[in-house]
Amino acid sequence: MIAKKVLLVGNFGVGKTSLIRRFVLNEFSEDYISTIGVRVSSKILKVDSTEIKLLIWDVAGTSDDEKVPKAYFMGSSAAMYVFDLSRQETYTNLEERLALVKQLSGLKEITLVGNKKDLLTEDELAVVLQSISTHIDLVTSAKEDDNVEDAFLALAKQSLN
Amino acid sequence: MKSAGIEQYYIEISCSNRGQINSILSGSFIRSEFENASSIFNPCPFLEGTLEALALNEALLMEGMAIQADGTEFFTDVELYKSQKETLVLIHNRSNVYHYVKELNQGKNDLFFLKQELDKKNTELEKLRQMADKANKEKSRFLAMMSHEVRNPLNVILGYTELLSKEKVSRKLEGYIKNLTVSGRNLKVIVDDILDLSRVEAGKLELSNDPISLSSVLKQIEENYRSSHKDQKVELIFNSSKSLPKIVLGDDVRIYQVITNLLNNSIKFTPQGSVSTSIDLISSDEKEATVSFKVSDTGRGMTADQAATVFEEYKQNELNDNRIHKGAGLGLAIVKRLVSAMDGEIYVSSELGVGTTFTIQISFKTVIEASSKENPKEPVLQENHIKGAKILVADDNYLNRSIVEHILKREEADFLLVKDGVEALDALKAEQFDIVLLDINMPNLSGEDLIKQKEAYEKENANTPFIALTGNSSKQDIKGYLEVGFVDVIPKPFSSAQLVGILNTNLGH
Numbered sequence: 001m002i003a004k005k006v007l008l009v010g011n012f013g014v015g016k017t018s019l020i021r022r023f024v025l026n027e028f029s030e031d032y033i034s035t036i037g038v039r040v041s042s043k044i045l046k047v048d049s050t051e052i053k054l055l056i057w058d059v060a061g062t063s064d065d066e067k068v069p070k071a072y073f074m075g076s077s078a079a080m081y082v083f084d085l086s087r088q089e090t091y092t093n094l095e096e097r098l099a100l101v102k103q104l105s106g107l108k109e110i111t112l113v114g115n116k117k118d119l120l121t122e123d124e125l126a127v128v129l130q131s132i133s134t135h136i137d138l139v140t141s142a143k144e145d146d147n148v149e150d151a152f153l154a155l156a157k158q159s160l161n
Numbered sequence: 162m163k164s165a166g167i168e169q170y171y172i173e174i175s176c177s178n179r180g181q182i183n184s185i186l187s188g189s190f191i192r193s194e195f196e197n198a199s200s201i202f203n204p205c206p207f208l209e210g211t212l213e214a215l216a217l218n219e220a221l222l223m224e225g226m227a228i229q230a231d232g233t234e235f236f237t238d239v240e241l242y243k244s245q246k247e248t249l250v251l252i253h254n255r256s257n258v259y260h261y262v263k264e265l266n267q268g269k270n271d272l273f274f275l276k277q278e279l280d281k282k283n284t285e286l287e288k289l290r291q292m293a294d295k296a297n298k299e300k301s302r303f304l305a306m307m308s309h310e311v312r313n314p315l316n317v318i319l320g321y322t323e324l325l326s327k328e329k330v331s332r333k334l335e336g337y338i339k340n341l342t343v344s345g346r347n348l349k350v351i352v353d354d355i356l357d358l359s360r361v362e363a364g365k366l367e368l369s370n371d372p373i374s375l376s377s378v379l380k381q382i383e384e385n386y387r388s389s390h391k392d393q394k395v396e397l398i399f400n401s402s403k404s405l406p407k408i409v410l411g412d413d414v415r416i417y418q419v420i421t422n423l424l425n426n427s428i429k430f431t432p433q434g435s436v437s438t439s440i441d442l443i444s445s446d447e448k449e450a451t452v453s454f455k456v457s458d459t460g461r462g463m464t465a466d467q468a469a470t471v472f473e474e475y476k477q478n479e480l481n482d483n484r485i486h487k488g489a490g491l492g493l494a495i496v497k498r499l500v501s502a503m504d505g506e507i508y509v510s511s512e513l514g515v516g517t518t519f520t521i522q523i524s525f526k527t528v529i530e531a532s533s534k535e536n537p538k539e540p541v542l543q544e545n546h547i548k549g550a551k552i553l554v555a556d557d558n559y560l561n562r563s564i565v566e567h568i569l570k571r572e573e574a575d576f577l578l579v580k581d582g583v584e585a586l587d588a589l590k591a592e593q594f595d596i597v598l599l600d601i602n603m604p605n606l607s608g609e610d611l612i613k614q615k616e617a618y619e620k621e622n623a624n625t626p627f628i629a630l631t632g633n634s635s636k637q638d639i640k641g642y643l644e645v646g647f648v649d650v651i652p653k654p655f656s657s658a659q660l661v662g663i664l665n666t667n668l669g670h
């Protein structure tokens with residue numbers, strides 16, 4: 001079986017840890033315990049009949065122009081950039097932020113995920129999506145288990161490229 | 162040489178480039194997790210995928226890696242060095258340091274979210290405040306408009322009632338008319354109160370700042386009550402201190418209103434005993450005098466709860482009070498607002514069954530002006546100049562016109578009534594008048610526009626005084642009318658005495 005190292009990055013508090021917890025343990029907590037450093041969990045999943053062991057790096061969130069340490073990306077096959085649909089400052093300048101992650105990781109594509117969909121009405125969501133010009137892969141809710149599986153599937157697919 | 166203690170904070174491991182542990186080189190940090198020949202990926206999942214990618218002969222530092230051992234989570238800094246034959250892994254336990262980092266970081270991030278919540282709440286609050294403000298303004302505007310609309314017909318009712326009361330009628334009718342008069346006057350008090358209150362609330366109340374005598378104001382009030390207060394069981398006592406400054410700068414009309422409102426309130430709730438009103442000096446210097454106005458009664462008093470809400474709108478001590486006592490319960494609310502508009506303060510102290518005392522403190526600017534009129538507001542007795550005077554009256558409202566007609570007829574004036582500005586202009590071109598009463602809001606040509614067309618009637622009426630008849634009687638409005646050329650303003654609703662007084666004054670000049 002092949003193992004693939006993938007990272008979740010993005011602003012603090014956007015729900016990276018929550019997405020991983022939902023995906024790996026099917027759990028969710030309203031409490032916010034900010035991640036420090038790196039915590040790795042893994043889950044085996046099948047992408048088109050290929051079994052993959054996904055090694056998921058939960059990286060401490062960044063703020064403003066903090067960078068994720070370049071060393072973390074060593075050997076990574078894919079990365080997910082998570083933003084919070086309910087917090088504008090987590091999705092301004094997405095192009096720039098994605099470019100920075102690409103540069104640090106050497107990856108060509110980054111999976112872009114907007115989380116906390118449950119906090120927005122349909123109309124509000126439409127407005128937010130309208131305002132973002134970058135292609136968003138998935139809109140998720142870790143809380144309501146909405147699209148979480150699909151987001152990691154997209155990430156896994158990307159790790160195979 | 163390493164000291165014994167430091168061993169437990171690190172471990173140095175040699176493993177194959179695919180992660181199989183060869184040997185422990187030094188250190189004892191969580192040593193039992195690392196068995197020879199087992200995979201280092203089990204205790205160190207972060208090395209899986211990473212090791213293979215390492216460049217040869219280059220050190221790599223990875224900070225903050227979490228390791229689970231014996232149910233405890235450690236935070237470590239990990240150094241990696243890969244050569245052809247092996248990979249060296251040096252793990253430093255930094256849990257102590259990361260413990261503080263974690264707390265600081267959590268604090269920082271929690272603070273961020275708190276602030277965000279706060280901002281959101283503040284925005285909501287601001288929105289609510291704006292809505293409330295707007296609603297309040299709307300309310301005031303509505304009230305002002307309403308009472309304005311009510312005042313006109315009320316004027317008509319009061320006018321006709323006054324005319325009726327001068328006719329010879331049966332006893333029965335006389336009684337009816339009396340009731341009509343009382344109710345009409347009460348209604349006028351209420352409407353005036355509402356208008357006042359809404360003006361204050363809309364920030365439209367303008368206080369004058371003229372030289373006035375406080376003791377004269379009180380004397381006027383006393384005289385006023387001497388004729389109207391017939392209740393033998395309640396004695397009215399008035400007293401103004403000798404040490405009061407002769408002249409201060411203020412608004413005597415509003416002070417009169419404040420004291421009268423308090424006095425009426427006290428009389429209302431005092432079945433027997435006394436109501437005493439006094440003005441005293443608290444302190445003064447060359448520039449300012451702080452004065453207290455006190456109205457105390459021996460009435461039924463209030464509980465502390467009642468006293469606490471006594472200045473709120475539409476509050477009377479009991480629901481039924483409205484029916485027993487006249488007014489809409491706005492008097493004290495107006496007093497409170499007027500006093501604050503004068504930068505003063507008002508307090509109430511009360512004891513159930515013993516009585517109530519209202520105390521007001523206001524600081525006035527003083528003037529040392531010998532020429533100031535001691536009694537600026539005292540009415541002067543006039544002779545009748547109206548008899549035989551040629552008067553033009555323009556008003557589009559039939560009822561208003563007929564009230565004026567009755568009054569002028571009674572005063573034996575020589576008058577002409579017209580019903581709009583155009584007719585008035587024609588009349589002004591045709592003959593000379595001693596005085597002209599112009600309604601402001603008239604169709605075709607408003608009173609204001611008419612007076613501006615002076616050239617058109619210059620030949621006959623170049624020097625004729627024009628008086629505005631209007632419901633718009635704020636200071637600002639009056640100033641505007643005087644500016645365009647009116648010599649005086651008669652506010653609607655007016656009493657016949659008022660109309661006669663103003664006509665007399667202006668005809669006498």
Ligand SMILES: Nc1nc2c(ncn2[C@@H]2O[C@H](COP(=O)(O)OP(=O)(O)OP(=O)(O)O)[C@@H](O)[C@H]2O)c(=O)[nH]1
Nearest residue numbers: 012013014015016017018030032035061141142143
């Ligand atoms: N309503 C809602 N809340 C969510 C969702 N995902 C996460 N949260 C909440 O958002 C807060 C932050 O979630 P985390 O998963 O700790 O965020 P993070 O990106 O790991 O944060 P850092 O570790 O500080 O970078 C927590 O209080 C979560 O309960 C979601 O989909 N919907």
Ligand SMILES: [Mg+2]
Nearest residue numbers: 016017034035
């Ligand atoms: Mg986290």
